[in-house]
Amino acid sequence: MEQAIALQVNDLDNVATIFAKGVCDGQVVTLKDKAGHTRPLTVIGDVPYGHKVAVDDIPAGGSIRKYGEQIGVASRAIRRGEYVHVHNLDSMRGRGDLPEQEGTS
Amino acid sequence: MSVTFMGYVRPDGQVGCRNHVAVIPSVTCAGDVASAIVRQVAGTVGYFHHQGCCQLPPDLDRVTETLISLGCSPNVGAALIVSLGCEGTDTDRVYESIRATGKPAAVFRIQELGGVSAAIKAGIDAAQELVMEISGLTREPVDISRAVMSIKCGASDTTSGMASNCVIGYVADKLVDLGAAVIFGETTEFLGGEHLLARRAVTPEVGQQIYDIVNRMEARARSLGCDMRKGQPTPGNIEGGLSSIEEKSLGAIVKSGTRPIQGVLDYPERIGDRKGLWIKDTPGREPEILTGMAATGAQFMMFSTGRGAPQGFPTMPVLKVCGNPDTYERMKHDMDLNAGRIITGQASIEEIGEEAFAAILALLSGRQTKNETLGYHSSIDIYTMGPVI
Incomplete structure (x- = not known):
């Protein structure tokens, strides 16, 4: 069977998106960067189609980047290969539940 | 030529x-x-x-x-x-x-x-x-610079930002270069990517306007004192792999292409004879943004989707570009173009972009979109600011 691809769209990113169905915990996928370089990545957790995995270890509170930009912060430590989604990624915008928020302008 | x-x-x-x-x-x-x-x-x-x-x-x-x-x-x-x-x-x-x-x-x-x-x-x-x-009025040939395209993404998943929005971005750049007008909106979906848009503003004032509309939209979202997730991104977006509004936004703004942003239009404002790329201050929900874009004077909309959004508008044909190959197969009677072939590696953004451009010319000359033929066009409402009293 052809190995599933995890696509890293920007060199600054620490997550990659898997466009394959039924990727399971422990499965080895091919991490592919923008230039087409590949390396193996062992997935931690079951990852649905179109969802993300960490490319590096990310500490709790660390920035999570896709498209070369921050898409949130790690709500707990995330290991390389681990499934990244709402359970371990916190959005920093539109958060009326947080007391104060830095302006962006 | x-x-x-x-x-x-x-x-x-x-x-x-x-x-x-x-x-x-x-x-x-x-x-x-x-x-x-x-x-x-x-x-x-x-x-x-x-x-x-x-x-x-x-x-x-x-x-x-x-x-x-x-x-x-x-x-x-x-x-x-x-x-x-x-x-x-x-x-x-x-x-x-x-x-x-x-x-x-x-x-x-x-x-x-x-x-x-x-x-x-x-x-x-x-x-x-x-x-x-x-009913007796007839069509006549006009230059493509008279085209006014509106763009939107809806029912997005992670294929949207990597396939269908890229196709729309390609077409947006091409139309702007040909002297036409292109309008994008969904201010909520600038959150997290507004600095990238402000950098493309033609003047510092326009850049500040972009920050202002985003701050206003975010303040509205925050006013209920909760995390806006589930409102934006929607449960469907989250199921599709989008983890935060920032991720959704960064994928969404890809559809605006790369050309300079000329200014920000108020919700009811018409584009008139202005050309180039413009922003219209709208929310992301279909009825309100489709209405706002039709009010701008857009003749048609290019609409990107991953999970499959079927909506149209009474007077503005909506061309659906689907980034998810599975969704396209399941909903091909609602989807006009298959950008899922980018995800599967069968076609490039440019190839689907050129296919989309040809589809637009046909649409502008009278060819119907899927949602027009199905009469699926009741997505209409006016975006208001204050309470109903």
Whole structure:
């Protein structure tokens, strides 16, 4: 069977998106960067189609980047290969539940 | 070589790609009469919104101006305004402003005519005359620089930002380079990517305007004191792999292409003769943004989706570009273009972009979109700021 691809769209990113169905915990996928370089990545957790995995270890509170930009912060430590989604990624915008928020302008 | 399409040149110089009689209730309370007219008279479409009374003056003005802009849309050949008679919108201003463009228009009031049945009879007669009056108009060749494209993404997943939005970005750049106008919106989906947009603003003032509309939208979202996730991104977005509004936004703004941003338009504002890439301040929800974009004077919309959004609009054809190959297969009677072939590695962004451009030229010259043929076009409402009181 052809190995599933995890696509890293920007060199600054620490997550990659898997466009394959039924990727399971422990499965080895091919991490592919923008230039087409590949390396193996062992997935931690079951990852649905179109969802993300960490490319590096990310500490709790660390920035999570896709498209070369921050898409949130790690709500707990995330290991390389681990499934990244709402359970371990916190959005920093539109958060009326947080007391104060830095302006962006 | 010049690129042209076959359009309807209106008395005010705008160019339409469709030729509808729009039946416009000036208030939600006139909706049933308008709907009866539309059911009976072929060639008419209705703007069945839910506004127009018991709102604060700035909102009433906004509703009035939006109805004017919808009536002035180049795809509207003639307009019939249906008033109850006691609404908060300025029905006379709606009628007179549409009439001032030179297109045929008529207005009647349900209360004056003696009620619903009498109004339906009068309305059907008036609509019939308007349809007959514009039905003989013919298309003529016009340069592509007369095109006004609106863009949007809806029911997104992670394929949207990597495939279908990239295709729209390709087409947006191409149209801007050909001298046409392109408008994008969904201010909520700038959150997290506004600095990238502000960098493309033609002046620092326009850049500041981008920050201002984003801050205003975010303040609105925060005012209920909760995490806006589930509102944005939606449960469907989250199931599709989008983890935060930032991720959704960064994928969403790809569809605006790479060209400079000329300015920010208010919700009811028309584009007129302005060219290049513009922002319209709208939320992301379909009825409100489709209405805002049609009010801008956009002849059509390119709409990107991953999970499969079927919506259209009464007077603005909506071309669906699907980024998810599975969704395209499942919903091919709703999806016009398959950008999922980018995800599967079968085609490049440029290849699908050129296919999309050809589809746009056909659409502008009269070819129907999937949602037009299905009559799936009731996604309409006017985005207001204050409470209903």
